[in-house]
Amino acid sequence: MSSAIETGLLPFTSEIRPEGLAVGGVLLTELAQRLGTPLFVYDEEHLRRRSREAVAAFGQGNVAYASKAFLCTAMARLAHEEGLLLDVASGGELRVALHADVPAGRIVLHGNNKDEAELRTAMSAGVRHVVVDSFDEMDRIERLHAEEQLPPTRVQLRVAPGVAAGAHEAIRTGGNDSKFGFGLVGGTAAAAVRRAAGSPAMILEGVHAHVGSQVLDTSELAAGAAAVARFAAEARVHRLTVGGGLGVAYEAGQTVPSFADWAAGVRTAVRDAGWGGDVTVEPGRSIVARAGLTLYRVGTIKRIEDVRTYVSIDGGMSDNLRPALYGSRYEVFLPRRPRAPRPLRARLVGKHCESGDVIVEDAALPAELAVGDLLATPVTGAYGYAMASNYNKLPRSAVVFVSDGRARTVVRRETEEDLLRLDVDEPAEPVAPPTTVGSGAGAARCVGTA
Incomplete structure (x- = not known):
């Protein structure tokens, strides 16, 4: 896994350009810049x-x-x-x-x-x-x-x-x-x-x-x-x-x-x-797995001496539950340099408050990886967005289809306002205390409605 990402894991229309990887005629770096991350990208x-x-x-x-x-x-x-x-x-x-x-x-x-x-x-x-x-x-x-x-x-x-x-x-x-x-x-x-x-x-x-x-x-x-x-x-x-x-x-x-x-x-x-x-x-x-990939932005790189390196991204188990649920394995690469060797070993993790929030347990990454870099996990078109959640109240990612040099958003990114949409913020109606009929251990109880 220290070599460059295999093209057989990428969508059919993937094209390596001097500026980086394009899918459907659209550069992934430009998509992330314009639409933000995490982002699901599908090759139509x-x-x-x-x-x-x-x-x-x-x-x-x-x-x-x-x-x-x-x-x-x-x-x-x-x-x-x-x-x-x-x-x-x-x-x-x-x-x-x-x-x-x-x-x-x-x-x-x-x-x-x-x-x-x-x-x-x-x-x-x-x-x-x-x-x-x-x-x-x-x-x-x-x-x-x-x-x-x-x-x-x-x-x-x-x-x-x-x-x-x-x-x-x-x-x-x-x-x-x-x-x-x-x-x-x-x-x-x-x-x-x-x-x-x-x-x-x-x-x-x-x-x-x-x-x-x-x-x-x-x-x-x-x-x-x-x-x-x-x-x-x-x-x-x-x-x-x-x-x-x-x-x-x-x-x-x-x-x-x-x-x-x-x-x-x-x-x-x-x-x-x-x-x-x-x-x-x-x-x-x-049908859909290899057609899709997920884009993330690196936020933290934490090197623990004699233990391991952690690379934290801006998504996690809320957009890819399969590693935590099934122990599923993925690969990861730099869209700006898809042919780059990947000698750095690290655990690619999300931003959730769970130690089990792991996307790639033993990821192979380029040595020059830095905070702010864009990363891509390929073959995430199946059971990624489908299993997405709002755990830790993270808004769910957007989904785009790319084709012939154009990108169209087919599912918009959730906002923090969306997270409040189902909440009911109204005062509770008073509930009358139960009324006792009679006395003693065998007394019947009923609910009063005064």
Whole structure:
């Protein structure tokens, strides 16, 4: 990691100029100067090209963008324009997709604990289908259909195939011990098929499974696909969704399968398992991760003799929670000198009041790094802004798309005034003390309203 940053970690349109790194024809140093830091920068051409690659591999109508990786109005519109369905996992994500004028028939609703409000919106709008995750959810759908006369909704049943994959336990979702789906073991999934097929509130279309995230071995994804395909064939459903999970390279030296590799492995696996129809996938990270990077400004460099050097930036776990949550690893470089060797070893940390607020545990940095320098962490397009918070009351960062020499802000930077927007600053109404009726140990108590 002491060598220059690998170009394979940078967005597709990255260009090294004498003045520094440009993405989408825009110098990163100029963007930071104009728009401030921290700043999420997305290469729009990269987003579009990756979307097209996914559609080319799996076929039109068979790719749903997993919007939990990164969603805003502009991203929802871009995914729709490039022929992707939208996979949303909450009422809020559904609201953004509809606001972006994505037709409801191109939206899929996920979630392991959808409430009645979320289901009501989905059923009323007529989403493509709801991925049903539990019998309790079936109860809610049937109640909305019977009591509010909402139309029957198309559903796929999420199953836990007993195959778990992924780089970290917290993102392995397909095992038997999972909060997601109906288990294949013990006949739970088969019982769910029978109930959905016989319900007037549901139109059973297919089954769905997702085995995990940040998977770099397509054989793991193929194994999960085979397990659910076998069940889908036995259940005689019409559609099969095998989720997402394809990983990306976060550090130098990592190799990543292509969408074509993933598609070939999945098709072979499901065919051998007895499934003869199309397969739908739900990539998120593999669409957006490498397309984005985050810009920070160095505020403090603290050298502790015989211990380590700390480099503090003006963001932290509020804009990249993955290192603290999953132990995820990143690289970092100077946008003004992207080819510079990086012999300095330091811990890159944020400005939050947490010792665990670490962005890069053992960062490789240029020796001439100084206070005020601009730094960039690449491959932060997935689960960076999506997981952002206001911890320590830091305003969330802006998001810009760059393309053809122009930058457009798609999410504005929060202000300190925004941080107060939800606070209610009104005097509390007086609450009358409870009134005792009768006396003694068994006396009843009621609340007076005098």
